[in-house]
Amino acid sequence: MSDVAAKIKQIVVEHLGVDEAKVTPEASFIDDLGADSLDTVELVMAFEEAFNVEIPEDAAEKIATVQDAIDYITKQSK
């Protein structure tokens, strides 16, 4: 697992208080991890802070799964 993926997983586990095993790449924040819309906003803000990137609203809307987040952050940090 890449550093980015590990860090994202850690943020998701901490923020949503879910079991680490449930945080698979294909897991959807809302459908599988029990996040509500405010959680997803908080997650995006946590990603922005952790990776020192800015995620515009139209991009944030497309981040629905753990893999979506990993892909977006990986692309931004290149």
Add this chain to the structure above:
Amino acid sequence: MFRLDGKTALVTGASGGIGAAIARALHAQGATVALSGTRRDALGALAIELRERAHVCPADLRDPAEAEKLVEAAEAAMGPLHILVNNAGMTKDMLALRMSDEDWQAVLDVDLSAPFRLARAALRGMVRRRAGRIINISSIVGATGNAGQANYAAAKAGMVGMTKALAQEVASRGITINVVAPGFVVTAMTDALGEAQRTKLSESIPLRRLGQPADIAAAVAYLASEEAGWVTGATLHVNGGMAMI
């Protein structure tokens, strides 16, 4: 009841009559308070009067950047913020036909946009901590309108709608957001009226007197307390019965 020991509160417009009374009331209930406003001398005098648990955080809310930074400054002084009281406000009265765009915008900026920015900044931490209270000070004029105050009435009514939207966004996190809508209170703003106008005003109030700043402060202290934990998105009208809504 209604104790606020160990809580922190940021009060904007604390150099004014109502704001100072709100700060005193929250402080008397045990809260640590951050006093904000533009008049440093008045804020300093209030901090000296309160002696302990009082911090001065001057800010000019006409400047969007200062509004953003104020919550940071208050948290740097006191630690995580529990209570935000958006009390600062201004008027630039004029019949609409003669009201300039500048006077319209200036009142909207300070009375509506600044409270939004402060709420947004405060909510970042409150949402994370799953607790918080925001109390927005509107006005009877926001509900009834008032000739010569199209800008002020729009801002104060806007505040009510904003409060309800924000309250719904963060209710799941145990944060409550409410409005206190004062009627005519004895302050520098009402002192500007003549004696005859003030008497006439009193006669139009069922409880037969203008409000005191402490009347408003008591409502704020209640909404800030743990005991008000099931009240959100509400408007508490404190107006001597002038408008029963």
